[in-house]
Amino acid sequence: MPDHQETVLLSTFVNGKRRVKIIFHKGVLIWDNNKPPLEQHTVPIENVLSVKHDMSKSSGPHLEINPHQFTIHYSEKSKNDKWVYKNITLKHSDPLQVASWVKTLQNHLSKFVKRPKHLLLFVNPFGGKQNAMDIYEKYGKDLFALAGVDVTVNVSQRKDQIKDFLINHTLDMFDSVACVGGDGTVSELFNGLVLRECRLRKIDANNINENLPKPNKIVGIIPGGSTDTIAYCIHGTTDPTTAVLHIIFGDTLGLDLVSVYDERNLLRLYASVLSYGYLGDVAFHSDQYRWMGPHRYDYSGFKKLILNKGYNGEIAIYTDKKEVLDVDCKRSCQICTEKEMEKGDNCKWETFQGKYFMVSGANISCACSRSPKGIAPYCHLGDGKVNLVLVKHTTVLNNIRLLLRLSRQNAVVEDLPFVQTISAREFCFRALEDSVGKWNCDGEVQHQANIRAKVRCQLLTIFSRGREGNNSIKTTCCSF
């Protein structure tokens, strides 16, 4: 097979009523645009989903291959980290020309061995607007078929069914696993995969000193929940087509997971945030109002904001460097690439006490459509650290300032005088009062107040090319 860099194809085809000169060289397709601006159209082969002969009606009942025509199915970056699907159909009177293009491009695509072939896709029909199946049917099904991904759909019937399935069933026939759902669904997915690996390798998941094993399945995340923070932070958008395309591309990145323990057991792993006080109470309270859809967070958020409860607690952090650098985590992030190798040998424990409105251990920025920068804007996907965001108990007015900052496009909360952000590899929290709060763990309520959390560097491998950032979105406030 000719090398990616050396292949040169140059032909003139017919597309509709016009002639198109197209060249394939150094892994890039180039042709002239048919509409203004009349510049050249450039598509790298890694953005091509598939190349297929077209089918046409035969004399019999079946369709047959049209030897004179083929279609290139590809994707292009649009605005705000979105990717869109496109295609171009090319016709030639000489079938050898067509066959040569189809074969050469298909050969190049076959080199992308990390692209999924057999995908197990979980659909949560309960979360978000309860339309996860429609999202798959509308945005996923045809694109996966076009890209030759064989999808097995499993619709969850109850809470924790996805997790239980992954722990106990054989997955040998799948190379990757994905879900359509919100953060709670993604959480079921990676908790199931990690616990499965522990079971297979006889590792005691409840022992905090154990190295948790990396799941051998790559994970795809298609947003279909209410906030979809994890999908947003990974892809830079909650657009389902973009998420599907990221799975098809087959490019991956490493995502840290944080394991949370009480005195004896592993409670769960999380990917976005573990938050005590305000956000824990909002998660607990808002679940009763699930019928409101995503607005339940605004309603509960506002109520808890006015109530302005404070929580006394003791926090211990394990860190070698407390300061958080003002560096965004973007596509091909240098910090995540370097930090994967770091062991953190010089870490020390440090303890402090206080009365807090909210204590959050963010594993990712937690940006979402409600909070474009997130509570921890400079938190990295795979640097082996959490950003602990401590919000002191203060006035209702200051709480409103905090939430307004969170809802703004270009504002961060870190410089508010009652907010402190600390980088840590592990942290413990102990409630110092009888009336304890709850934790919000990836949107799910965790009732144990006294916990210990440990970051597991890049434990999960996710299908994504990462985000570019600089998105502009309209937001509402009160919850995030």
Ligand SMILES: Nc1ncnc2c1ncn2[C@@H]1O[C@H](COP(=O)(O)OP(=O)(O)OP(=O)(O)O)[C@@H](O)[C@H]1O
């Ligand atoms: N068939 C089901 N019936 C009831 N609950 C389910 C079912 N399948 C999954 N679940 C649970 O539904 C809950 C909500 O799902 P999910 O978190 O995906 O949606 P969401 O809360 O609307 O979105 P987000 O977390 O992004 O705000 C999760 O706790 C999940 O474990």
